Amino acid sequence: MSNNLLKGKKGIIFGALNSNSIAWKVAERAYEEGAEFILTNAPIALRMGELNELAKKTNSDVVPADVTSIEDLENLFNKAQEKFGKIDFILHSIGMSINVRKKIHYTEANYDFYDKAMDISAISFHKVMKIAKEKDIMNEWGSILALSFIAAQLSIPGYNDMSDAKSLLESIARTFGYYYGVDKKVRVNTISQSPTKTTAGGGIKGFDSLYNFADYNSPLGNAPTLDCANYCIVMFSDLTKYVTMQNLYHDGGFSSTGVSDRTMEKFEKGFY
Numbered sequence: 001m002s003n004n005l006l007k008g009k010k011g012i013i014f015g016a017l018n019s020n021s022i023a024w025k026v027a028e029r030a031y032e033e034g035a036e037f038i039l040t041n042a043p044i045a046l047r048m049g050e051l052n053e054l055a056k057k058t059n060s061d062v063v064p065a066d067v068t069s070i071e072d073l074e075n076l077f078n079k080a081q082e083k084f085g086k087i088d089f090i091l092h093s094i095g096m097s098i099n100v101r102k103k104i105h106y107t108e109a110n111y112d113f114y115d116k117a118m119d120i121s122a123i124s125f126h127k128v129m130k131i132a133k134e135k136d137i138m139n140e141w142g143s144i145l146a147l148s149f150i151a152a153q154l155s156i157p158g159y160n161d162m163s164d165a166k167s168l169l170e171s172i173a174r175t176f177g178y179y180y181g182v183d184k185k186v187r188v189n190t191i192s193q194s195p196t197k198t199t200a201g202g203g204i205k206g207f208d209s210l211y212n213f214a215d216y217n218s219p220l221g222n223a224p225t226l227d228c229a230n231y232c233i234v235m236f237s238d239l240t241k242y243v244t245m246q247n248l249y250h251d252g253g254f255s256s257t258g259v260s261d262r263t264m265e266k267f268e269k270g271f272y
């Protein structure tokens with residue numbers, strides 16, 4: 001399916017690790033919609049080799065960059081500038097917490113790991129935009145997106161320090177979005193996606209229960225990865241030019257539902 005929504009547009013896509021990744025689907029859909037882009041991921045992730053398959057399929061270059069490294073980001077944006085001149089969209093689809101990986105309880109956080117989670121999962125969004133802005137690489141009305149999760153607003157046991165990272169990420173989108181809008185007419189948003197079966201998602205303690213609960217409690221059920229990618233495409237397109245500084249829920253209504261009828265029914269007879 002193509003509506004040429006991104007025809008002529010150029011961009012950078014961070015965070016495609018394998019075919020389950022949200023960024024992978026965004027890349028496939030962006031290509032179908034006529035975009036050209038550079039794919040990037042951390043050097044260690046590239047060693048797994050799967051990204052080359054996506055690059056071939058979407059006719060794109062791969063440039064390694066650890067998103068926490070200013071030097072790597074400078075190099076990435078220089079390459080993008082050489083190839084495209086200006087660009088129209090950036091996807092930040094990155095999250096990582098060592099406290100989550102090592103199953104360290106939120107209240108017992110290791111602060112070196114905590115700092116790393118903030119840097120990789122949130123502050124990196126600021127770094128990406130700082131360098132993009134310094135290099136003046138974005139076209140007017142360009143669109144920058146990062147992926148977030150409802151744990152930025154609601155406490156979700158098991159999401160750990162990633163909850164704090166997502167709150168910071170959303171704040172950076174609003175605050176940087178203000179300046180980028182005023183100075184360059186560039187828009188910045190986050191999309192808050194349903195639990196999704198990916199490598200990062202699977203690392204969350206109790207992920208399967210969380211996935212099932214969200215699916216059960218959402219009027220429309222959990223939003224699939226492909227639909228998340230479609231939302232990203234619309235946000236990169238000219239159909240959403242005046243949307244900026246927003247956290248946009250893409251979650252089947254989960255974020256606005258206190259409790260659903262069918263969840264209530266479970267408790268009628270003392271389910272617990």
Ligand SMILES: NC(=O)c1ccc[n+]([C@@H]2O[C@H](COP(=O)([O-])OP(=O)(O)OC[C@H]3O[C@@H](n4cnc5c(N)ncnc54)[C@H](O)[C@@H]3O)[C@@H](O)[C@H]2O)c1
Nearest residue numbers: 015017021022042045067094095147195196198199200201
């Ligand atoms: N899976 C879910 O349930 C879910 C729900 C809502 C939001 N999200 C968000 O979606 C985004 C994408 O995650 P995903 O679920 O597709 O999982 P994923 O594991 O496929 O993607 C995470 C990516 O982050 C990259 N990354 C980690 N450290 C990096 C670094 N230092 N430099 C550059 N890249 C680095 C990984 O290599 C990987 O490609 C994340 O921000 C995640 O928090 C996921």
